[in-house]
Amino acid sequence: METRHLRAFVTVAEELHFRRAAVRLHTSQPALSQLIQTLERRLGVALFTRSTHHVGLTDAGRRLLPDAIAALAAIHRVDETVRALRDEGHGLLRIGVPANLPPALLPTVLRALEDDHPHARVSPSSMPSVRQVDALRRGDLDLGLVRELPDEPGVWDCRLVLREPLGVIAATGHPLAALTEVTARDLDGLRLYLWPLTMLPTLTRELLELLEGHATRPSAVIEAADHPTALAFAALGDGITLGHRRETGARHGLVWRPLTGAVLGTAVHALWHRGMPPPVAAAFVDLLIEHAGQLPA
Secondary structure, three states: OOOHHHHHHHHHHOOOHHHHHHOOOOOOOOHHHHHHHHHHHHHHHOOOOOOOOOOEEEHHHHHHHEEEEEEEEHHHHHHHHHHHHHHHOOOEEEEEOOOOOOOOOHHHHHHHHHHHOOOEEEEEEOOOOOHHHHHHHHHOEEEEEEOOOOOOOOEEEEEEEEEEEEEEEEOOHHHHHHOOOOOOOOOOOEEEEOOOHOHHHHHHHHHHHHHOOOOOOEEEEEEEEOOOHHHHHHHOOOOEEEEEEHHHHHOEEEEEEEEEEOOEEEEEEEEEEOOOOOOEEEEHHHHHHHHHHOOOO
């Protein structure tokens, strides 16, 4: 006996009218009649008396009805328990978010997560990687999206979410804008605007090693308050910065050129305390990786 048969039986028993019961069940009257006939055939008894103007319960139908109602209620409780177990203790997912994620990524993922976990709530907080790691240690975050991984083996688990190559961003009137691609040597003697260096120590070290390895000496390396400020300075035309191709799409007067002969890029990792992440967090990371993989190159 299937749940749909029990539900059909109880609804017809409550309405004693096939058309009204069909409306309640969002089905057609012939389909509902077929369900009842199938149930009666499997049970070997008639559950309803039918005439042109009247539907009534047989004695067998009256005896079955309380148990059918109780069975449907038990099935509903099981469904609710399963949903509660899936999200228990994880209804609120606190995540750290770094600056400069692809703009549409997080909203897209949150909409997809809501479809699978309608009771879950996500509370994002924008903060650099170092602060995220501190918040994770204190228990103030459940999950971090970090650009710099902590050097603490055995403490953390992580998954790579997104990797984006860095290139040179310059004003359209800058000499580098006339090139199709740029090498490290092309940066020699130029004013270089960068992100706050302590926020991305690994990337900063890789960049400085690249410049030193090519005997490249910028005329100045200026640490901007944040990356949008570095972009704004580059737009003035007296210097350049490094960044992602997508950052020039919505900004007039800037172009992006690939930096050849170098493997420089930024990565975003999902980070959590070692062990199995909460179910909602695991689903969130899966969706994040899936949608990040669909971003244009």
